[in-house]
Amino acid sequence: MVSKVKRLLIGRPMKSNELDHEKLSKVKALAVLSSDALSSVAYGTEQILIVLVAAGFTAIWYSLPIALAVLGLLAILILSYRQTIFAYPQGGGAYIVAKSNLGVPTGLLAGGSLLVDYILTVAVSASAGTDAITSAFPGLHDHSVLIAVSVILLLTIVNLRGVTESASFIAIPVYLFVVSIFVLIIAGVFKYMTGGAHANVPEIGSAVSNVSLFLLLKAFSSGCSALTGVEAVSNAIPNFKAPAEKNAAKTLMMMGLILGIMFTGITLLAYWYGVMPDEKATVVSQIAESTFGRGGLYFFIQGITAVILFLAANTAYSAFPLLAFMFAKDKYLPHAFMVRGDRLGFSNGIIFLGVLSALLVAAFHGNTESLIPLYAVGVFIPFTLSQLGMMVHWYKDRPKGWQNKFAVNTVGMLTTLTITLIFIITKFSSVWMAFIFLPVVMIVFHRIHGHYLNTADQLRICPSTDKPCIKGSTVVVPVAGVTRAVLHSISYAKSLTENVVAVYVGFDEEEIHKMEQKWEEWNPGVRLIVLRSRYRSIIRPLVKFIDTVEWKTASTDHITILIPQFITKHWWQAILHNQTSLFIRSYLMNQKDIVVATVPYHLHK
Template identity: 80%
Template structure:
C-alpha cells in the first residue's frame, strides 16, 4: 500500500540517464527560480509604507524615492550575481564565493544563512499567500495556518515529482501573475493620466517634521525585502540546460527587469491612490479594488497574487536541495542530502525543507509580518558575504576590467551591509533568533565535518600492509524452545560452520530439565547450553554468556549471534512477536566484536 501511494503521488521512478531531460529552459527557470523575487512585489511596497505611516500620512510620498533606491540596489545585485554566475558556473552562489575567497567559516556562515533563508522563504510565501486569500475572503482568516500548511504539502509533493514536471505546472500561475500585475499597472497609470484618481495625497517634496534619517533607512531596509530571491539563479546553475551559465545569466537579467518594473509600478499606484497599510487588506488588494472595483478583475488579481505568493516557495524548493547537496559533498551536512530520489531530485532536501517550514508557519501562527524581518536578515547576510567574496576575487585575479567589477561589488557590499545592520538595530526583538540559530547551525556543520573526517581516518587502510585476517567462526543461537523456527536457524548456522552453540534461558530447574530432555530426544547435532535466570531476565544471562565466549575465543574465532525472527503475514501481527529478539539485538549493538545476524522465518497464517 505505501508503495502504491508513493507511485500515485510521486510518479514512476526515472533512470539516471534521464537526468539531462530534467534541465530547465530559460522560460521554465524564470518561473521556478524567480517566483520568490517576483512575488515580493506583493509585499515590498507594503513594508515601506508600514514604516512611513508611523510618521503620519504626509510621509507616504517618501515611498517613491525609497522605491527608486531599492531599484538601484536591485541593479547592483543583478550585475554582481551575473558576474558570480560566470565566475562560478557550478553553482552554489554565496556559499561557494565566500568559501573560496573568505575561508571555510565565512562560507559556512553564508551557506547556513541561505539554508535558513530558504526555510523562511517557504514559510513567508505560504503565509503571504494566505494573506491574499483572506483579504479577498475574510471569513477564512481563522484558517490561515491550515491553508498555509496545505500549500506547503502540495509544493513538497510537486517537487518530489521532479523539477521539470513541477516547472511545467507552476510556470502557468507565475506568468499569469506577471500579466495580471502589468494589466493592473497599465490600467492604474491610464486611470491616473485620464484623471480617474481623486485621492488627496501629499506632493512629492512636502516637508514632514517628524521624518528622520533613521526612519527613512528603516523604510528602505524594509522595502529591500522585495529583493529576496535574487540570488537563487546563481545557486541553481546546474539546473539549467547547456550552456548553463549563459542561460542562467539571461534568466537573471529577465527576472531583474520584470521585478524592477512591477515594483516601481506598484509603488507609484500606491502613492497616487493614497494607500494606507491594512493588516487585513493588502496594498495590492486595495490598488486592485480602487482600479477595477470588487468585480471579476479584482478577484482575478487576488487569485493569481495568492498563487504566486504560495509558489514563491518553489524557488526555495529548487535552490535548497542543491545547496544542501553542495554542503553535503563538502562533508558539512549528512550524506543523505546527496542522494537523488526516484524522480532524480534531491528528495531528502525537499522533504526536510517542507517539514521545517511547516513548523515555522505553525510556530508563528502564519503571521507574515513576524517572519519577514527574519527572512530579510537571512538573505542579506549572504548578499553581503557574496559581494565581499567577489571583491577579494577581483583583487586577487585582477583580470581585464576588474576595477569596474570591483566597484560594483564594493557598492553592493556596503549597501547590503548597511541594510543588514539597520534590520539588526531596528528590529532586533524580531530577528534575534537568527543570531542564536545561525551559530548553532554552523557548529553543527563543523561537528558533522569532524565526524566524517574521523570516520574516514578510522576506516582508511594501508593497501600494502592491511590484509584481511582469516579466523574461524563460532555461532551462538538463542532458542526459546524446539520449533521450526529454531530448526531453520540451526540449519543455516551449520551450513556456515560446525562450531554452533544453542543457548536456552530457564527460570527454574524443572524448566531447564524439561528443555534438556527434549533437546536430547531431538538430537539436532548442536550442543545446548542452558542458563538459569533467578530474576526472570532472558537478556542478561545471554549477554553474560556471549561475553564469556567472546573473551575465550576472540583470538581465534569471529563471534556471531544468530537471532531467529518471525516475519508475520499481516503487519499488525508483528507487534505480537519478536520483542525479545529486538531487545537482544539492541543490547548486542553495543558489543564491539560481536556480529549480529537475523534468520527470518515467514509465517503462512
C-alpha cells in the same frame, strides 16, 4: 501498499541517464527560480508602508524615494550576480564564492545563512499566500496555519516528482501572475490619469514633522525584503540546459527587469490611491479593489497572488537541495543529502525543507510579518559575503577589465553591508534570533565535518600491512522455543561452522524444564545452554554469556550472534508479536564488537 501510494504521488522511477532531460529551459527556469523574487511584489511595498504609517498618513510619499533606492540596489545585485554566474558556473552562489575567496568559516556562514533563508522562504511564502486568501475570504482567517501547512505538503510532493515536472506545474500560474500585475498596473495608471486616484494623497516633498532618518532607514530595509530570491539563479546554475551560465545570466536579467517594473508600478499605485496597511487586506488587494471593484478581476488577482505567494516557495525547493548537496559533498551535512531519489531530485533535501518550514509556520502561527525581518537578514548576509568574495576574486586573478567588475562588486558589497547593518539596528527585536541560531548552525556543521574526518581516519587501512585475519567461527543462536524459525536459523548456522551453540533465557523453572524436554526430543545436534533471569530480562543475561564466549574465543574465533526472526505476511500482524529479536540486535550492534545477523523466516498466512 506504501509503494503504490509512492508511485501515485511522485511517479515512476527515472533512469540515471535521463538526468539531462531534467535540465531547465530559460522559460521554465524563470518561473521556478524567479517565483520568490517576483512574489515579493505582493508584500515589498506593504513592508515600506507599515513603517512609514507610524509617522502618519502624510509620510506615505516617502515610499517613492525609498522605492527608487530599492530599485537601485536591485540593479546592483543583478549586475553583481551576473558576474558571479560567469565566474562560478558550477553553482553554489555565496557559499562557493565565500569559501573559495574568504575561507571555509566565511563560506559556512554564507551558505548556512542561505540554507536557513530557504527554510524561511517556504514559511514566509506559505504564510503570505494564506494572507492573500484570508484578505478575500476573511472567514478563513482562523484556519491560516492549516492552509499554509497543506500548501507546503503539496509543494513538497510536486517537487519530489522532479525538476521538469514541478517547473511545468509552476510556469503557468507564475506567468499568469506577471500578466495580471501588469494589467493591474496599466489599468491603475489609466485610472490615475483620468482622475480616479485618491484626492487627499500628500504631495511629494510635503513636510512631515515626526519623520526621522532612523524611520526612513527602517522603511528602506523593510522594502529590501522585495529583493530576497535574487541570488537563487546563481545558486542553481547546474539545473540549466547548456550553455548553462549564459542561460542563467539571461534568466537573471529578465527576472530583474520584470521585478523592477512590477515593484515600481505597485508602489506608485499604492501612493496615488493613498493605500494604508491593513491586517485584513493586503496592499495589492486594496489596489485591485480600488481599480476594478470587488468583482471577477479582483478575485482573479487575489487568487493568482495567493498562488504565486505559495509558489514562491518553489525557488527554495529548487535551490535548497542543490546547496545542501554541496555542503554534504564537503562533509558539512549528512551524506543523505547527496542521494538522488526516484525522480532524480535530491529527495532528502526536499523532504527536510518541507518538514522544517511547516514546523516554522506552526511555531509562528502563520504570522508573516514576524518572519520577514529574519528572512531578509538571512539573505543579506550572503549577499554581502558574496560581493566581498567576488572583490577578492577579481583582485587575485585580475582578468582583462577586472577593474570595472571589481567596482561593481565593491558598490554591491558596501550597499548590502549597509542594508544588513540597518536591518540589525532597526529590527534587532525581530532578528536577534539570527545571532543565536547561526552560531548554532555553524557548530553543527563543524561537528558533522569532524565526525566524517574521524570516521575516515578510523576506517582507513594501510594496504601494505593491514591484511584480513583468518579465524574460526563460533555462532550463538538465541532461541525462544522450538519453532521453524529456530530450525531455519540453526540449519544456516551449521552450514557455516560446527561450532554452534543455542542459548535460551528462562524466567521460571517450569518454563526451563519444558524447554529442555522439547530440545532433547528434537535433538538438532546443537547444544542448548539455559540462562536463568531473575529480573525477567533477556538482554542482560544474554550479554553476560556473550562476554564469556568473547573472552574465551576472541583470539581464535569470530563470534556471530545469529538471531531467528519470523516475518508476518502483513505489516499489521507484526504489531501482535513482541519484537525481542529487534531489541537484541539493536543493543548488541551498538554495544559489542561482534557480528550480529538476522535469519528471516517468512510466514505465508
